[in-house]
Amino acid sequence: MTIYDSIDEVKDELLKCMKCGNCMEVCPVYLETRKEGSVARGKIRLIDAVLKGDLEYTEGLEERLGLCLTCMACVEKCPCGVKVDKIIFGARAAIVKNRGLHPVKKAIFSVIKRPKLFNLGMKAGSMFQGLAFKKHVSITGAYPRFPFGLDRRRIIPPLAAKPLRNQLPEVIKVPNPVKKAAFFTGCSMNFLYDDAGKDLVNVLKKNNVEVTIPKDQHCCGMPILAHGDAETALEMAKSHIDIFSKLDVEHIITPCGSCGTTFQHHYVEMLKDDPAYADRAVKVAEKIIDISDYIVKVIGIDESKLGTLNMKVTYHDPCHLNRGMGVKDSPRAILKKIPGLTFVEMKNADRCCGSAGSFSLTHYDLSMDIHKNKSKAIKDTGADAVVTGCGACIMQLADGMNRFNMLLPMYHTIQILAKSYEAKDKEKHS
């Protein structure tokens, strides 16, 4: 039995909560709303009421459980070790089962589930985005001209003219490879930040890593799982286990903490009772590694490849990369090794930026209220660029900083490393 089959499976986690309220210190949503129903302790109490028969699966419950970024800050803080994210995911799945999935979400998820259709849809989107989104002066964004369920004020990045996976061969060979790795691109690098995806592949090539990018991979399913559509997410999980477990690679690299967390933790939980998948899911999970961890811990930073970058940067910890996968030192280690680069730590670097994937679409104002603390922290560092390790965070940071008139460029950690490599090449040739 998994938490997605039955909400009863979260009972043990509920029991662990002693209602101390320590979660109130760190919950980004609670710090804005300061209402008991928006903090972990309160949500746990509501789910407990449902299990005890004191509360139905009400709209009010759905609303309150929607007020969670799944940033896991409370999980890290909790003195009793309550896995709040597990409770939220299980409860949201139960809500979908009892109340059904919102029709718009249902339509979107059914498209995301089918990789080919999703690919086509995003490609079409890229052709039409000139119409849909009015251009904006900011570096990477455009205001949506039509409100496609998005807030009109929101800027989103232009879609890649051609998705990353269509731009690259399935296997990128190198002479005498030292390692073999698969690359799970995730949606953001495939459809939005294809340049960062190419940088990632180039960095691996320069380190003699043979990279396989399975063509039939698709969305990891996190956005779907987060909204409680466990059935769809399960199909996606199985498909990915099939795709990745047959590859002859030592590691599977992810550029996004949410995708990585999904492979590392959620697939294992979802498939634990399925004899055809359970073992393979664990094996795949063991191979999953974030790109910055891969650079630092598997191949090592080769300082002879690094050229000078005269930049002052700060780093934002994506929630799922930091608390989901436990990666916070490696990105900093990379940045600190780059000659000429000044690294400044921002206040509360590990506080959620407010994006939480689609949370920023469904709760735009609250998301921006949460975000304003992040923009301020960035501003206070005096940095001239922001680095992070997640596409959704880059999107949110771009939109948020745009609102606060801070036009700083944003990079994925791997892009900074790629830039440093390029700088070295130029140094050699000049």
Add this chain to the structure above:
Amino acid sequence: MNKNVINELVSLLGKENVLTDKEDKINYSYDATADMPSREPDVIVTPSKKEEIVSLVKLASKHKIPLVTRGSGTNLSGGTIPVDGGIVLSMLKFDKILEVDPANLTATVEPGLVIQRLNEAVATHGLIYPPDPGTVTTATMGGSVSECSGGLRGLKYGVTKDYVMGLEIVMPDGEVIRTGGKTVKNVSGYDLTKLFTGAEGTLGIITEIIVKLIPAPKFRRSMLAVFDNLDKAGKTIADIISNKVIPATLEIMDNVTIRTVENYSKIGLPVEAEAVLVIEVDGMIEAVVLNEFETVKSICSGNGATSVKLAESDADRDAIFAARRAALPALAQVKPTTVLEDATVPRSRIPEMLKALREIAVKYNLQIGTFGHAGDGNLHPTILTDESNKEEMERVHQAVDEIFKVAISLGGTLSGEHGIGMAKSKYMELQFGSAGLNVMKKIKDALDPDNIMNPGKMFWRG
């Protein structure tokens, strides 16, 4: 509750500040206290102006509706459970620091402010607000003043009541009064500031607080001393004080706690030890601090400490304090329910109290870990149990009865810092006798004749 009252509240505060959803009622039916009945309020209100509170109190008074004032709901005495239903008044929108006054060493704050925010604001002036409850990063100033919370620095720096200089209060009839002020000396009239500090919201609603600040100590040294015998640890505590050293922190953990913490966080604590003491001395002059540190060290060794670990760096200090801070979380993970008491005895009686607690654990066949603020006699016997086990809970309640009896017989008190609330009201007569308790009741009846302010707290109703 009458629908008209809800309508009146809505017209007074606006719809968004009057919560009546079933979910909200569930969310304001409890606080951080274990083993307490919960009760849903009829309505929760979230005003943001003082005038609104005055009108609200007048409304509650007119209709005789219970009014339970709430900050973050982190108290450990059932103090904010709306046991008679009625209105829960959330003060969280009153969260401003109105003034920091370095010349008078005071700060004036609103009650919904989280304590830590005050610490951050005064740190830039080189000042501190010493009361340091475990919930400093979540609890509000209003809640902390109403419960008179203590913390790890009580021995040297005192507790909340030692820092509250003045209050503004909305009385149960809607009148607004001010008590105390910014002057160090102030003997005009009855000391109402002290009366309302620790009144647990039963006498009025605090709307403004003036607190005393002190210069931040510049130097500190910490150590962890291990003992194979409780009496040796107890004698060490007594000897430190009689040698005229007042440590900022003097904490104790018993064997059950040590084992649990070690099992939980693997930090190298000696699991065979009967007690460990965490000691920190601090001050403005380094030589004095070092001198005190040496004195404490030799007292520990002289009393047969099996080892004394000195903090040589900030990292060492953090490790020592992490062990102490892990006590409650570690104990809480053992069983589903954690009943945390705060019976307090004169510090010279600590070894006796610890032994009595051990006997009680054996007698009722319960797991009790004890840790706490040895320097000020404030112990936290923590019973690890399971609320769903009725038979065991019966034994827990008997053990709790006995813990309080022992504490009182040793010249102690029911509560060092958590307050009485619902959790300990039935023991009040044990400590004060009927005459003493009657004085308190008369005060309550005189100020709140309709008993609308946080009813069901402090006074036992059977």
